Amino acid sequence: MASLERVRHLGVGIKMVATTVFRCSFHSSCVHRKTKLNNLKGKSTSSQEWLKRQLNDPYVKRAKTENYRCRSAFKLIEIDDKYHLLQPGLAVIDCGASPGSWTQVAVERVCYDASKNGYKGEGLVIGIDLQHMLPIEGAYVLHQSDFTSKETQQTILTILNGRQADVVMSDMAPSASGQKSLDHDIIVDLCYSVLLFSRRVLKPGGHVLCKLWQGSELRKLELTMGKLFENVKVVKPSASRQDSSEIFLLGRNFVGKAER
Numbered sequence: 001m002a003s004l005e006r007v008r009h010l011g012v013g014i015k016m017v018a019t020t021v022f023r024c025s026f027h028s029s030c031v032h033r034k035t036k037l038n039n040l041k042g043k044s045t046s047s048q049e050w051l052k053r054q055l056n057d058p059y060v061k062r063a064k065t066e067n068y069r070c071r072s073a074f075k076l077i078e079i080d081d082k083y084h085l086l087q088p089g090l091a092v093i094d095c096g097a098s099p100g101s102w103t104q105v106a107v108e109r110v111c112y113d114a115s116k117n118g119y120k121g122e123g124l125v126i127g128i129d130l131q132h133m134l135p136i137e138g139a140y141v142l143h144q145s146d147f148t149s150k151e152t153q154q155t156i157l158t159i160l161n162g163r164q165a166d167v168v169m170s171d172m173a174p175s176a177s178g179q180k181s182l183d184h185d186i187i188v189d190l191c192y193s194v195l196l197f198s199r200r201v202l203k204p205g206g207h208v209l210c211k212l213w214q215g216s217e218l219r220k221l222e223l224t225m226g227k228l229f230e231n232v233k234v235v236k237p238s239a240s241r242q243d244s245s246e247i248f249l250l251g252r253n254f255v256g257k258a259e260r
């Protein structure tokens, strides 16, 4: 089997599939300007505002030109350009990966070896999402899979095959209920599930990046991470909308284990 072939988990076991270079331009976060402009008619004011914002958003435009599945790619690019988390040859777990722009960035940075003109070497990227996700060349994609479930985590361990992860990142977000404190609590629980799993799989010196919405539990989460990592930072990349409460917690240099 060629080295470019990766595993795609269909929720019923592991199936080997031959993947091809794939870049989606049809995902909802991606731009399809003409169609979307036509779609403005008859939409609610909030949908119209959302569509207008998408159409005028420079990161949405860049995502289209640079073939990323959505604008979120630039959040990870900005963070990684500053903190150099993703290096060639590393093993990366991407939780909440759909539609796949973070996975695309991770593959580019850990699997793609320009000097060898292709996807070679030890780099390993595993993207997991509850939603459907189309394949990404060079990555293992576990779609329609709940990261917090035992089965999904076991599948990740199977793919890792005894290897430890260098970076665990989470852009996971629950469907927003509109109740800020409830949404905050749910996303914080997802962050704790990322930390718990990281304690099992992360290499000493490894890093965790996880997204949350600001709220009352932020400080406690930060303190918990402080017991696990040498350095913890709150990060807000410029691609993260200023009017959003979204922030990222970055824990660098994993040192040990802490209880919640």
Ligand SMILES: C[S@@+](CC[C@H](N)C(=O)[O-])C[C@H]1O[C@@H](n2cnc3c(N)ncnc32)[C@H](O)[C@@H]1O
Pocket: 069, 070, 072, 073, 095, 096, 097, 098, 099, 100, 101, 102, 103, 128, 129, 130, 131, 145, 146, 147, 148, 171, 172, 173, 174
């Ligand atoms: C903001 S999107 C991620 C975007 C992605 N980082 C990218 O760049 O394309 C958040 C994702 O988290 C996923 N998610 C939420 N809870 C999850 C869970 N328990 N397990 C796996 N994925 C989850 C959602 O399905 C959604 O696709």
